[in-house]
Amino acid sequence: MNQKTLPLLPESASNLAPQVDALMGAETLFSVFFTVLIFLTILFFAIKYRRKSEADTPPHIHGSLVLELAWSLIPFAIILGFFAWGARIYFRAYSEPPGSMEIFVTGKQWMWKVQHPEGPREINELHVPVNKPIKFTMISEDVIHSFFIPAFRVKRDVLPGRYTTFYVTPTKVGKYHLFCAEYCGTQHSGMIGTVYVMEQSDYERWVGGSEESMTVRGEQLFSQYACNTCHLPDGKGRGPSLVGVYNSMVKLQSGEVVKADEAYLRESILNPRAKIVEKYQAVMPTFQGQISEEGLLQIIAYIKSLEKAGEEDQQ
Numbered sequence: 389m390n391q392k393t394l395p396l397l398p399e400s401a402s403n404l405a406p407q408v409d410a411l412m413g414a415e416t417l418f419s420v421f422f423t424v425l426i427f428l429t430i431l432f433f434a435i436k437y438r439r440k441s442e443a444d445t446p447p448h449i450h451g452s453l454v455l456e457l458a459w460s461l462i463p464f465a466i467i468l469g470f471f472a473w474g475a476r477i478y479f480r481a482y483s484e485p486p487g488s489m490e491i492f493v494t495g496k497q498w499m500w501k502v503q504h505p506e507g508p509r510e511i512n513e514l515h516v517p518v519n520k521p522i523k524f525t526m527i528s529e530d531v532i533h534s535f536f537i538p539a540f541r542v543k544r545d546v547l548p549g550r551y552t553t554f555y556v557t558p559t560k561v562g563k564y565h566l567f568c569a570e571y572c573g574t575q576h577s578g579m580i581g582t583v584y585v586m587e588q589s590d591y592e593r594w595v596g597g598s599e600e601s602m603t604v605r606g607e608q609l610f611s612q613y614a615c616n617t618c619h620l621p622d623g624k625g626r627g628p629s630l631v632g633v634y635n636s637m638v639k640l641q642s643g644e645v646v647k648a649d650e651a652y653l654r655e656s657i658l659n660p661r662a663k664i665v666e667k668y669q670a671v672m673p674t675f676q677g678q679i680s681e682e683g684l685l686q687i688i689a690y691i692k693s694l695e696k697a698g699e700e701d702q703q
């Protein structure tokens with residue numbers, strides 16, 4: 389924290405921070421302006437229209453359409469303006485910028501587990517490069533948590549059974565707080581960590597090393613759980629081929645067509661009967677409770693890596 393400035397706000401260390409601060413600042417100024425205006429008006433009227441004698445009776449007022457419309461439409465327009473302003477920032481945080489990298493977060497009573505696609509895993513620490521858009525994909529092993537980095541002005545719930553994502557670009561090298569912002573049990577207040585924003589070269593040095601990538605770990609799990617005995621790359625196994633399946637449109641037995649995103653892949657591992665692919669039988673067992681959320685993310689990373697281009701190599 390810069391000692392020279394009043395610590396009214398946390399440090400501003402992401403692309404979203406100045407935008408969120410500007411909106412919050414404007415909303416505060418508007419609120420203060422109207423609060424003062426209303427109080428001064430009340431005071432002014434109280435004095436101006438005070439009862440001056442015992443016989444003083446006010447005339448009847450029958451209302452004014454112009455006045456009614458004015459005090460309804462003006463606040464409505466102001467609030468709508470703030471809504472549009474906020475929505476712009478919202479869409480920025482939840483739509484994918486070009487060239488983003490991925491980081492996977494698993495919340496668990498009571499810790500934050502982070503996986504980098506290149507391999508490193510960390511607990512209650514998060515290392516990220518500066519000036520690079522990051523896609524966070526998050527899920528909880530148990531209850532609802534909330535991933536909160538004040539310096540980035542980002543906060544998003546981490547839910548059991550469902551992936552949540554957001555995008556942010558850190559803009560300032562430094563060390564920042566990471567909190568859980570959703571009460572999640574006894575040690576909720578201890579579910580904290582540190583975010584390290586590093587120069588790109590430092591980050592590459594930090595990431596590089598001997599650790600296996602998420603894809604390699606996923607591949608190991610894929611054969612450990614014998615997924616590879618049914619999901620043959622040529623599609624002639626008992627299960628459909630997974631080559632190029634990621635983000636493709638899959639036709640189901642029911643005739644429905646769904647997009648094979650992360651949520652679909654996760655569901656198909658844990659609850660295979662939910663969506664049966666056309667021309668295949670419901671023979672896959674469930675892996676519910678057998679694979680951790682981290683493991684699921686690794687398997688999904690492996691499935692994502694099975695590109696169509698590599699099809700010839702597989703066969």
Ligand code: CUA
Nearest residue numbers: 533568570572
């Ligand atoms: Cu996790 Cu509060």
